[in-house]
Amino acid sequence: MDRRDILAERPLESGRGFMPGVSVNPSRILFTAGLTGRGPDGNLVAGGMGPQARRTFERLQGILTRAEARFDNVVKQLVYVTDLDAYNASGRAERAKFFGTRPASTGLVVRRLADPNMLIEVELVVDLGGSAAGKPLLDKYNVENHGGDFYQGVIVNGGRLLYLAGQVANNPDGSVAGVGDWRRQAEKVYENIGHVLRAAGATPASVVKETTWVLSIDSWGPARTAVRRAFYKTDFPASTLVEIPGLARPEFLVEIEVIAAVA
Amino acid sequence: MPFSTIATPEAKPVANYKMATRMEGGRLLYISGQVAWDAAGNIVGKGDVRAQARQVFENLRGVLRAAGGDLANLMKITTYITRLEDFPAVAQARGEVFQGELPASTLIVVKSLFHPDFLLEIEGVASV
Numbered sequence: 044m045d046r047r048d049i050l051a052e053r054p055l056e057s058g059r060g061f062m063p064g065v066s067v068n069p070s071r072i073l074f075t076a077g078l079t080g081r082g083p084d085g086n087l088v089a090g091g092m093g094p095q096a097r098r099t100f101e102r103l104q105g106i107l108t109r110a111e112a113r114f115d116n117v118v119k120q121l122v123y124v125t126d127l128d129a130y131n132a133s134g135r136a137e138r139a140k141f142f143g144t145r146p147a148s149t150g151l152v153v154r155r156l157a158d159p160n161m162l163i164e165v166e167l168v169v170d171l172g173g174s175a176a177g178k179p180l181l182d183k184y185n186v187e188n189h190g191g192d193f194y195q196g197v198i199v200n201g202g203r204l205l206y207l208a209g210q211v212a213n214n215p216d217g218s219v220a221g222v223g224d225w226r227r228q229a230e231k232v233y234e235n236i237g238h239v240l241r242a243a244g245a246t247p248a249s250v251v252k253e254t255t256w257v258l259s260i261d262s263w264g265p266a267r268t269a270v271r272r273a274f275y276k277t278d279f280p281a282s283t284l285v286e287i288p289g290l291a292r293p294e295f296l297v298e299i300e301v302i303a304a305v306a
Numbered sequence: 307m308p309f310s311t312i313a314t315p316e317a318k319p320v321a322n323y324k325m326a327t328r329m330e331g332g333r334l335l336y337i338s339g340q341v342a343w344d345a346a347g348n349i350v351g352k353g354d355v356r357a358q359a360r361q362v363f364e365n366l367r368g369v370l371r372a373a374g375g376d377l378a379n380l381m382k383i384t385t386y387i388t389r390l391e392d393f394p395a396v397a398q399a400r401g402e403v404f405q406g407e408l409p410a411s412t413l414i415v416v417k418s419l420f421h422p423d424f425l426l427e428i429e430g431v432a433s434v
Contacts, residue, residue, distance in 0.1 A: 047333075047373070049335065049337075049369055049372045049373045050372065051365075051368045051369045051371075051372035052345065052368070052372065061338055062338065063337065063338050063340075063365075063368075063369045063372075064335055064336065064337045064338065064369040064370075064372070064373055065335070065336050066333045066334065066335040066336075066373050066434060067333065067334050068333050068334075069329075069333075069334045072334075118334075118336050119336035119338075125417075127418065127420065146336075147336040147337060147338040147429075148338050148339070149338060149339030149384075149386075149427065149429045150339065150419070150420040151339075151386060151416045151419065151420075151427075152416060152417045152418040152419065152420070153416055153417055154417050168336060203328055203329050203330060204328070204329045204334070205312070205326060205327070205328045205329075206326060206327050206328075206329075206381050206382035206409075206410050206431060207325065207326040207410060208319060208323055208324065208325050208326060208382075208410040208411050208412060209384075209411070209412030209413070209414075210317070211320060213317075213318070213320050215315060215316060215317070215318050217318070217320065234317075235316075235317035236317075238314050238316040238317040239312060239314055239317050239325050239326050241314070242312050242313065242314035242325075242326075243312040243326055243328055256412075256414050287414055287415055287416050287417070288415050288416070288417055289390045289414075289415030290413070290414065290415065291320065291321070291390075291393065291413040292320070293390075298412065298414070300384075300412050305328070
């Protein structure tokens, strides 16, 4: 494992529990799904931000453990909250209990997460180190029986990472497909992802992490399921779903960005 | 640069950015979401998205240089803004610092960032 903290002569971030940048020499990398404060029964734990944050990081710990990793191996965290005041009051301190070293970090206040009462969701990128030799390119796994169309962790053993721009429902001529039509936009976005993956020598099964940004989770839910299953079959990535107030054009209802890996 | 660029006629960018980039070597650098604070932690350009955008790119460049690279090493950026109407100003500032195309890119309007005065935040992944 060859990790470098990039301070950039800006000591400010380190006082806040993260680093401006972290670089690694990738041999094996883990992408987690966005994890939340759901209890073993699938319902959110009671008590608001503090307990939800603690539960979120406990569950992430389980995903790390399965990959023989620790929070010290986290390269990047992305923290989504719906209530910044609550996060500052009780979520931030819960997070700090889990981390020794400081990862690169982005924090966002979003409009809604999967459940309207969900206050926090966290996803991680983790440097696993070790040799990729003899291992399959991708190792997708769950540590809980969540029943959802995603994996909780995806390990990339060697290979090359592929970063796609956020994909939207645009036609090659620049017009927007399916204005006001969630199902059509879902189909078009995955069609576009498929085109880009193919051009890069990848397939839907190559996708390791998916982040879906939507203007309405309630509208997206029924539109997405069949389309995603047709696209991924059963070979889902780790994923995160977030509701936000806007995308680059008012016609866009959904934007999906994916990270994939090819040999 | 230790990455390559992917393009396809069937799916085209809606603006001036690359559709995808594929790492071909080098070190993988994850850059925290950069906001418009200076090295001392003061917010630069309160209420002024153009000034904030310039500072954000300055900070982004600072992290990349400290890692031995520069803006050209970026494979992917994600720009978070709090008001869609600020997008043209952010796009203009981006155009000033990026010669040619942006890397692969995503633009998202969020409810807010982690301080109410921040109008934009940009995170990046680079191969250095």
